[in-house]
Amino acid sequence: MATVAAEGSLGLDVDPAEVHLERPARREHGDWSTNIALVTAKKAGTNPRTLATALVEVLERHLPDHVVAVELAGPGFINFRLDDGWLHEALAAVLDEGEDGYARPDIGHGEKVQVEFISANPTGPIHVGNGWWGSYGDALARVLARTGYDVSREYYVNDTGGQIRTLGMSLLARRRGEEVPEGGYRGDYVTELAAEYDGTDDVTVAGRWAADRILERIKATLTSVGIVFDEWYSQASIEESGAVDETIALLASKGLVYERDGATWFRSEQLGDVRDRVLRKANGDATYLAGDLAYHRDKFLVRGFDRVIDVFGADHHGQVASLFAGVEALGVDRSRLEVKLGQMVSLVDGDEAVKMGKRAGTAIDLDTVIADIGPDATRILSLMSSLDQAATFDLAAVREQSAENPVFYVQMASARIGGVGRKAVERGVVRASLADVDLSLLTHPRELEVVRCLEELPEVVADAAADRAPTKVTTWVRHLASCFHGFYHDCPILADDVDPALAQARLWLVEASRLGLAIGLGLLGVHAPEAM
């Protein structure tokens, strides 16, 4: 606002996309800062410092609300120093809007978006990577839901095809008390399921039965870490509905399909893929790609999602170009599809590397990790690094040094907040209504730091949504916890020598902290315990 007023009176030609009003990294650079002189000087035919000096003079003649000083700094930044009043107003706004209303920027405008994630084949327990990418998908969905998107979470169940027959074959072998043949699934869970199976010897029937049982286990595992879905979409249902044939026919009608060597091919190369792909094999089976294209046709053209975000593991990178080619071929603008690839996750346990391999049954189950370090630690750890980072986690460090775990650091803040509430009750202190409390008594640097942090949350949430990066929320939550611990350490709330009016203001600051933590942890799917 200040910059707008200034540019008006000087008649500058500014590019709004380049001009930023931001919080400087360093406190001594003021509360807010703008680079307007830096980016506009060349067009104005002058140098940044000269232009900034002129702008500062204009601004000093009519200071905006709460601004007490405007300064030229560094290469041409204009820094604004505010009185504490703006922070008190910000705090009041946080409390006024509350847990449901605060930090809910509408950037989605009701756009209908589907987030598809995990979608692990129901041929065995899900592994740690699924859990990591699942935490991402779930948190992203929560962030999008908070920022005005109409979100649907979906798990695509690959309950058909060769792998299901392989699963059935493995199950039947175990039931006969034999070894699982080469290429089959050898995990102990197959043996356990075989003992319960009393159906026919048909491999598909046996496979389907086992897949159903395994899927139930997967659901239970995911539920235990707070990951839930709106839809479990069956691949078999797509094939059985005839949608695959319809999709191939649709592509054929556009001249994008041809026959060769007995198979049906998709001309994906002309749409950006590295080569053409098979849709129907010589044996008559549809390929995974054909089913996936039918599935995406269903997402965009039948169910009408404006946007689809697919979260895959990096090991599925090879199918991305084909998918984009297919979506475009179906007449859907490819910008409506986003594919997020989660890099591989590796675990170590002290000095020992933890093996990851699925068919051999040596993969570390997500269940095992959850049982080891707990659901909250599992979730927050998986949301500490970005999806693009091939992260390594040391189970021993999280387990044995649990007191030093970041989860505990954040939850400790939550527990301390709960402790203040309990202590207040114990001492008969009742929080007065906000209208009767003077928040301007909050002048301690530690108190103001907490407010500054809380004030940033709406922007953090908006950035997390726009960048599809829920990890930004994790960073913020840890920062808030840090600010709160500092405040808690230096600013007694219920001690005898604290002025009652100040105690009231501090109680409300504690409440605002609780609220901020609840919003942040809620977006991450981590509990905010009142006691530990």
Place this chain on the structure above:
RNA sequence: GCCCCUGUAGCUCAGCGGAUAGAGCGUCGGCCUCCGGAGCCGAAAGCGCAGGUUCGAUUCCUGCCAGGGGCACCA
């Protein structure tokens, strides 16, 4: 060979166009008559290499080096 991701403090990770690059663990040194010290304060220590774009690059572009992943009529 081609495609994607990553190289930031001893270790694990944030930051991703701005002014003196952050956190946790580890190391070293302080703080408990006080609401949970599972905390707080301080110190040492870092942007793989080389060009380019820019007023300004850890951040964007190119090349190189190193690591991970992918290139099926499997899913």
